[in-house]
Amino acid sequence: MVPVLGRYAGLLTVGLLGLVVFGPLAVFLPLWSALTLGALASGVASLALTRIATLKARCEKLSGEVDLLSRRLLKVETAAANAAVQPPPETAEAALLAQIEELTVEFGLLSGIVRDLTTVVSTQDAEIADLKARPEIRPENPPAPAPAASPEPAPPRPRVTAAPPAAHRAPPDAPPMAETPPSAPTTPARSIPPRPFPPQPARDPGSEAEIIRAFEGEGLEIHLQPVVTLPQRKVVAYEALARLRIGGTPVPVEPETFLPVLERYGRTTELDRRMLQRAAIVVRHLARRGSETTLTYGLSPLSLFEPGLLRELARTAADAPPLAGGLVLALPQASWRGLDAGQRSLLAALRDRIGFSLDRPDDLRFDAAELAALGIGQVKVPADMLLRSGSGRGGLSDIAVEDTAPALARAGIRLVAMDVADEADVPDLIDLDVPFAQGAAFATPRPVRAEVLSAPPTETPTPPTEPEPERRPFRSVLRRAV
Structure with a gap:
């Protein structure tokens, strides 16, 4: 009771003074008392409006602070949810290592393919160079009649023999043919380097x-x-x-x-x-x-x-x-x-x-x-x-x-x-x-x-020695009970 009276003591004092002062005036001077009461009421109303405006400003400020706190709380909850969804650092590191390993495999395969292509291209270049270096095949000329008088016999022309077909061609390291006469000069054999990849023998389309x-x-x-x-x-x-x-x-x-x-x-x-x-x-x-x-x-x-x-x-x-x-x-x-x-x-x-x-x-x-x-x-x-x-x-x-x-x-x-x-x-x-x-x-x-x-790839499973008990769902048991 005392705190309430202490809080409203000013209002009670003003009210008592108003009764003591304006009570007799209302009896003897009613007009002046009415004017005075109106002025006091307007003053009180203005004070109340001022108080209401102050309280409204404080409420708006408090609502803004509450809004800010709610946004911060929502941000914290979102961060916690993301942290719960994202994998731990060990799992992320393992996934990164797996991706790196997969890329390494792909790069290794590409490097092997490029290396093989390089080998094949170099081998084909060597074959083309060898074909260009082979002597040109010329048909044998018919024997010309001997000249009437020649001071000096002309030197014999070297005889160029056509190369054998690919199906019957001897390997590069084979000995020379035995049918070649010793007197006829032959073109020296040109050694062909071995093919590193892949080995290809003489081709026979058939x-x-x-x-x-x-x-x-x-x-x-x-x-x-x-x-x-x-x-x-x-x-x-x-x-x-x-x-x-x-x-x-x-x-x-x-x-x-x-x-x-x-x-x-x-x-x-x-x-x-x-x-x-x-x-x-x-x-x-x-x-x-x-x-x-x-x-x-x-x-x-x-x-x-x-x-x-x-x-x-x-x-x-x-x-x-x-x-x-x-x-x-x-x-x-x-x-x-x-x-x-x-x-x-x-x-x-x-x-x-x-x-x-x-x-x-x-x-x-x-x-x-x-x-x-x-x-x-x-x-x-x-x-x-x-x-x-x-x-x-x-x-x-x-x-x-x-x-x-x-x-x-x-x-x-x-x-x-x-x-x-x-x-x-x-x-x-x-x-x-x-x-x-x-x-x-x-x-x-x-x-x-x-x-x-021709046998089937899978085995036929052997039947069990004892039949296993049939397991039924609980709903079917309830339905049978009903």
Whole structure:
């Protein structure tokens, strides 16, 4: 009560004074009292209006401050929502690294294609220069009658012989023809440099057409050659070899005959794709039989520049678990040494799904640690390179030949001796501690049976021993209860 009276004490005082003063005046001077009361009322009204204007200004100021605070709060809430939606810095960094790696792969592939185009163009320039440098073919002139009187016999003109056709032309390193008479001078042979990429023998349009026709038809076959242990000769692996049956011949031809033609027509990737499909069928067949043998296929170096093939193989291996432990891809030593960043990333994606092998080596300089880092688990070396390494074929390694197999074995890599054709070489390979061998001395390549290739790719699941209880939704139980 006291705070209320203290707050309104002024008003009460004025009211009491008005009653005391204006009460008697209202009785004796009513006109003057009315005028006075009107003046006081107007003053009070003006004070009230002034107070109302002041309060209104304060309210507007407070509303502006509240609006500013609400905007700031909305901005803070928006920032918090964006921070919750955006990934953490670790995820953003991983996504950035993935994008950088993808760009690196694309740049690597483009650089490989440009390098191949440069090699092909340089080879074509060399062929054009060689064609321009060849002597012009002139027809032989008929023998002219001898002159009547000549003080000195004219020197014999050199006889220019037409070059043989391309189908019967001898290779550059072949010996000279035996039919050339010793007295007739011949044009000195001009050495043609070897073609680095791809090797192209003398072209025969008829035979090339037959090869392409057989390849597009049903002429492609897959043959298997076993890899055995030494000295037990137990089969532990197979190598898938491509053979082509041309024109219904009883014996299919080997890759040395048809592979250069397929390289010239750009069909090597299709060859690898078809061979890998059949190799996958063979691996599944071996897995169904419970065999632990692996299957190796030598991939063409040109297929490294086709990322679609390797990605398709990775998807196939992911969908088929038997391929993870049964299929091995082999690449030449030169291809392993010349891998770019894009090819390394594509092969790294296959590392945990498919095995890798090194074959067709140029020398015996094997870095076991580097090969193991690339995921290579097998090295295939020709038997002649191991037994006759000092005959000039291939460069010598920093270690002795007899220590090659143990050094690779310490890194988890097994050494396989290839092309063992003579039975007398087997004891020498055993003395070199070579654990595995492959060649005609053990078994020749044989075709895969047609029923294996025509078998369904997937197995029929075995029925469970006990029937599982049927699970029904709770709504159906309620409906039956009702």
